[in-house]
Structure formats: C-alpha cells, structure tokens
Amino acid sequence: MKIAVGTTGDNLEAWVRSEFGWCPRFVIVDTASMSYFIVSQPVLESHEEASLAAIRTLAQHDVSVVIVAKAQERCRMVMNELGVDVIEGIEGLTVRQAVERFLSEVLYTPEGRKARVKLAVTSDGDDLDAGVGTSLGMCTRFLLVDPDTMEYSVVQVTPKDSPEKISVDAIRAVIQAGATTVITPRVQPQCCRILFQMGAEVAVCEPDISVRQAIQLFKTGRLESANGLINI
Structure with missing residues (x-):
C-alpha cells in the first residue's frame, strides 16, 4: 500500500501540514x-487547478490513502471516486x-479507538488528587493515566500567549x-474534530472534581x- 502525506518537509520526520491543493509536496x-x-x-494560481494537479499526481502513483491537515469536500469526493481514502x-x-x-488502526478507524485505553486528563497539579483544571485550551499539563492500574505520568504543555496555540x-x-x-x-468543537480524526475520544467532566x-x-x-461537538 502507498500512503501520501501532505507536508512542507521532505522526510518522514516532517510535520503533517497544508490543505490538499495548496500542499507543496507529498511524502x-x-x-x-x-x-x-x-x-x-x-505553484498554481487557483485552488481548483492546484487540487486537480494534486489528484492527477497521486493517481499516477497508485496511492491508496491520503493524509492531510485539511481537504475540501469536492476534493475528498473525487479522491474517493478514484478509490483513494482521504484522512x-x-x-x-x-x-x-x-x-x-x-x-495500527489508531488513526481514523473506529476499530482503533477500541485499543488499549490511556486517559489524558487536564490537570492543575501533578498527581491524581489535583483538580481537573478549566479547559483544554488553557491547560498546561495533563496526567496520562492507565485506568486499570491507575499508574500515571505528567505530560507538560509549554504555556503560550493564546488559547489557540495552547490547544494545538x-x-x-x-x-x-x-x-x-x-x-x-x-473543549472547543475544532479540538474535538482534530482529536477524533487522530483516534482519540473526548469526555467532558465537571470542573470542580479531582x-x-x-x-x-x-x-x-x-x-x-x-x-x-464534532459536527458543529
């Protein structure tokens, strides 16, 4: 199977970026x-021309799956008609x-979401008795917890100057x-959509509990x- 990933880089360690059509390259x-x-x-002037060029290129290389940051509905439909899944x-x-x-069926597929559970809980402290914080957008740390053993580790998020940057x-x-x-x-709807596409569920709790x-x-x-919230 061949998978095409939209990126601005040129190797496997490059970040997944860009909208389909404006993507400068695929790995x-x-x-x-x-x-x-x-x-x-x-580099083409219109998004439609760029999208068609990308579709032709990927079809020529017999790609089965395309992974991008964003894709318009029309592009996704055309790719699907060609037998290419778009994530x-x-x-x-x-x-x-x-x-x-x-x-590993963690990305996108429903089956992957049934794999071994790891919970990431927003937190205002470094142990299980800390409060759950206020929101995903303002969170600077998570506790990553195995719900079966209750073993946990702290995942730090570097503070930023805006909730949008913190959320990303x-x-x-x-x-x-x-x-x-x-x-x-x-949690914001956009965060839910991104997490869901990456194979993670989101659960909402009361703000005044541990x-x-x-x-x-x-x-x-x-x-x-x-x-x-995903379809909002």
Missing part, C-alpha cells in the same frame, strides 16, 4: 518497507507517526503520548461524550 510511503519518495507540486484534520503528527497510527500544542502532546481519551471540563474522581466517573460510564 509517498510504501507501507511494506517504509521507504518513501517526495512528489512536489507546482483530514491531522495536526501535531510527523509523517512517520501518521502512517504508523494509520497502520496540547493536542500534539496527548496524541504523541498515546492517549485514546481526553477528559476535560471544557483527576481521580474524573477517572472513576469515566470507568463507570458517567461522563458525557463530546462527540456531539
């Missing part, structure tokens, strides 16, 4: 050997990580840590899923 990975080659795209909304992963997560870094941090579910008192209490509520099925 095309042969999943059997993880060997790859680079396909650069011409979008991917940010905070390198090309290698995106391909590996796709192959927070999403990147929890996904790279292997979280399958994020628990937080508050991390330990939030996990117990999750284990007993008493936390509200934020999946309804």
